[in-house]
Amino acid sequence: MTGQVRTVDGRVAGRRGQATRQKLLDCLSEMLSSSPYRDVKVIDVARRAGTSPATFYQYFPDVEGAVLEIAEQMAAEGAELTQLLEGRSWVGKAGWQTSQELVEGFLDFWRKNDAILRVVDLGAAEGDKRFYKIRMKILNSVNNSLTDTVKELQAKGKVDKDVSPAAMAGSIVAMLAAVASHQRGFQTWGVKQHELRPNLAMLVHLGVTGKKPTK
Amino acid sequence: MTGQVRTVDGRVAGRRGQATRQKLLDCLSEMLSSSPYRDVKVIDVARRAGTSPATFYQYFPDVEGAVLEIAEQMAAEGAELTQLLEGRSWVGKAGWQTSQELVEGFLDFWRKNDAILRVVDLGAAEGDKRFYKIRMKILNSVNNSLTDTVKELQAKGKVDKDVSPAAMAGSIVAMLAAVASHQRGFQTWGVKQHELRPNLAMLVHLGVTGKKPTK
DNA sequence: TCGGTAAGCTGACGGCATGACAGGACAGGT
DNA sequence: ACCTGTCCTGTCATGCCGTCAGCTTACCGA
Numbered sequence: 001m002t003g004q005v006r007t008v009d010g011r012v013a014g015r016r017g018q019a020t021r022q023k024l025l026d027c028l029s030e031m032l033s034s035s036p037y038r039d040v041k042v043i044d045v046a047r048r049a050g051t052s053p054a055t056f057y058q059y060f061p062d063v064e065g066a067v068l069e070i071a072e073q074m075a076a077e078g079a080e081l082t083q084l085l086e087g088r089s090w091v092g093k094a095g096w097q098t099s100q101e102l103v104e105g106f107l108d109f110w111r112k113n114d115a116i117l118r119v120v121d122l123g124a125a126e127g128d129k130r131f132y133k134i135r136m137k138i139l140n141s142v143n144n145s146l147t148d149t150v151k152e153l154q155a156k157g158k159v160d161k162d163v164s165p166a167a168m169a170g171s172i173v174a175m176l177a178a179v180a181s182h183q184r185g186f187q188t189w190g191v192k193q194h195e196l197r198p199n200l201a202m203l204v205h206l207g208v209t210g211k212k213p214t215k
Numbered sequence: 216m217t218g219q220v221r222t223v224d225g226r227v228a229g230r231r232g233q234a235t236r237q238k239l240l241d242c243l244s245e246m247l248s249s250s251p252y253r254d255v256k257v258i259d260v261a262r263r264a265g266t267s268p269a270t271f272y273q274y275f276p277d278v279e280g281a282v283l284e285i286a287e288q289m290a291a292e293g294a295e296l297t298q299l300l301e302g303r304s305w306v307g308k309a310g311w312q313t314s315q316e317l318v319e320g321f322l323d324f325w326r327k328n329d330a331i332l333r334v335v336d337l338g339a340a341e342g343d344k345r346f347y348k349i350r351m352k353i354l355n356s357v358n359n360s361l362t363d364t365v366k367e368l369q370a371k372g373k374v375d376k377d378v379s380p381a382a383m384a385g386s387i388v389a390m391l392a393a394v395a396s397h398q399r400g401f402q403t404w405g406v407k408q409h410e411l412r413p414n415l416a417m418l419v420h421l422g423v424t425g426k427k428p429t430k
Numbered sequence: 431t432c433g434g435t436a437a438g439c440t441g442a443c444g445g446c447a448t449g450a451c452a453g454g455a456c457a458g459g460t
Numbered sequence: 461a462c463c464t465g466t467c468c469t470g471t472c473a474t475g476c477c478g479t480c481a482g483c484t485t486a487c488c489g490a
Binding site for chain 3: 016041057062
């Protein structure tokens with residue numbers, strides 16, 4: 001189940017092969033950061049990796065296939081996002097803390113992986129189920145946890161009955177993802193990073209608990 | 216200043232030429248809805264329009280250039296979004312109404328233009344200033360109006376001093392745009408359209424006024 | 431009616447990326 | 461030194477890109 005790495009034609013990749021493969025992924029990753037997705041060519045990736053296009057096709061069916069691979073790796077790392085919510089309190093000052101740390105962690109993760117996340121977002125929006133699944137995998141931990149929190153608060157009567165926990169959580173998570181992927185844009189819009197984060201945290205807190213945070 | 220339509224090589228386009236040009240734009244628009252942006256080829260667009268690739272290059276420098284054109288047209292239509300906020304009240308029941316109508320109008324606009332908006336979003340996220348400007352143009356009316364509203368409420372002491380109106384408005388608008396572009400995704404996530412909208416409206420209201428709406 | 435002129439369109443072409451294959455280079459074991 | 465399976469690349473057919481010269485069409489003034 002460890003998922004032996006295989007070439008397109010079915011051979012098992014050895015140590016050297018895996019290194020080459022990883023190098024291609026790394027170079028593709030760099031290219032995605034520096035040029036539009038539409039313009040990323042196999043030949044450029046291969047050149048940058050000091051190898052030939054044919055080698056690329058030995059490990060990946062096409063650019064999209066390689067992108068999916070990178071995205072999977074990132075999604076695996078994204079499991080850390082769960083920690084931002086596990087066992088946290090949403091009451092009083094601790095609630096404000098939780099909210100702030102969620103925003104912080106989320107934006108940082110997004111910033112670290114912005115290039116690949118852009119492509120994943122596009123793929124998902126275009127209806128590609130594979131990309132959609134990866135996006136889910138990253139967002140689900142946060143989303144589920146938020147949904148549960150809202151449900152609990154609702155059970156205690158602290159949140160209105162007519163709130164749909166799933167819809168609320170989904171909206172909040174979508175907001176976080178959107179703001180994260182347009183962080184640069186906000187700066188152009190005259191919004192400073194240190195203004196953005198607390199306000200986002202406020203909005204998250206408002207959405208989850210229905211109340212202003214205690215600071 | 217009416218912006219005479221010109222071909223790439225500087226000729227003035229006549230009636231026939233403009234028709235061809237528009238047909239190409241329409242076909243490109245369709246293609247964007249039905250296949251991934253990365254895979255849209257000039258030759259396919261031309262074929263679909265019943266013309267030759269060379270004709271395409273007479274009117275547009277490349278696919279991206281044509282996409283920008285479509286986006287501009289859409290942005291112009293997007294001016295209607297301003298009406299969702301002009302002269303509206305954010306107090307009491309009227310405030311809840313405003314919030315609901317904003318969400319409604321926004322999601323509808325996004326759904327109507329989802330294909331092109333995806334590409335605009337990608338371009339903006341990739342740092343392309345032209346796409347970013349178009350995205351701004353669409354979102355700005357809503358954003359500015361929301362910013363003003365928050366400022367006013369803040370001046371009256373109804374919203375905390377430490378809220379940054381621009382950051383709050385920007386976050387809300389980003390959320391609307393994000394949820395809008397993943398509307399289909401929400402359904403897969405088990406969230407129904409009729410649940411989503413009121414919850415979004417609630418979040419908008421909470422963000423703008425800091426209070427739960429009066430229903 | 432008849433050119434003249436500019437708009438409009440396309441066939442054809444060099445250039446480049448794609449994707450497949452066969453064969454050569456290389457590392458590890460005997 | 462030799463063998464074996466892994467690994468890489470040169471080469472090729474195919475197809476799209478982007479450009480140009482040149483042909484057709486529409487319009488207009490004489």
